[in-house]
Amino acid sequence: MGHKLLVVEDDEATAAYIAKGMSEEGFTVDRADNGRDGLFLASDGSYDAIVLDRMLPGMDGMGVLGALRAAKIETPVIILSALGTPDDRVEGLTSGAHDYLVKPFAFAELLARVRLLLRKAGASDGAITRLACGDLEMDLLSRRVKRGGRAIDLQPREFRLLEYFLRHPDQVITRTMLLEGVWDYHFDPGTNVIDVHVSRLRKKLDDGGAPMLQTIRGAGYRLSPAA
Secondary structure, eight states, rough: OOOOEEEESOOOOHHHHHHHHHTTTTTTTEESSSHHHHHHHHOOOSSEEEEESSSSSOHHHHHHHHHHHHOOOOOOEEEEEESSSHHHHHHHHHHSSSEESSSSOOOOHHHHHHHHHHHHHHTSSSSSOEEEETTEEEEETTTTEETTEEEEOHHHHHHHHHHHTTTTSSSOOOHHHHHHSSOSSSSSOOHHHHHHHHHHHHHHHHTTOOOOOOOOTEEEEEEEEOO
């Protein structure tokens, strides 16, 4: 059975183009031409991926994305937008999108990006359901994080960031690795988005306990068991 894809796009020609191409590639495609209908369809969490226009009537794409992430629905989302500055991309990706594609786009590139997201999602569905480092534990199924029995409430991006560190314990993780592995960037946006998120995550992890997330000057970061 093919993957299930939701396309939320108000331009009829663009939506039909995407739906036709994806259907020919074996996807089951549903469509919505406004943000509210798109959110309604996406809210059941049944889609394998969502292609989301940023400028939509009723509710814009950022509003749809924010509502999904607030509801803990982590369906992979690719934002489509004519807004393509580095700041626009940063805003979309830090709000919970997995990828950002600027219009006009080639269908072959969109297809390749959707398939990449599906491969990544499939890899996370393997046998490993728990990650740990010292007294820090993450349950990938319930999306719960604890340290020493204390529950830690993380935002979606913070969860992905910590998951990346937990999959590479005691290793120096560079900014480039985080940009590609957590933000799906393949370029440096020239912002402090990583520093901000690492700082927030560090405060939540430590909260009076021994520090675990270290900054390695000139190299990156490392998550190690507390001494």
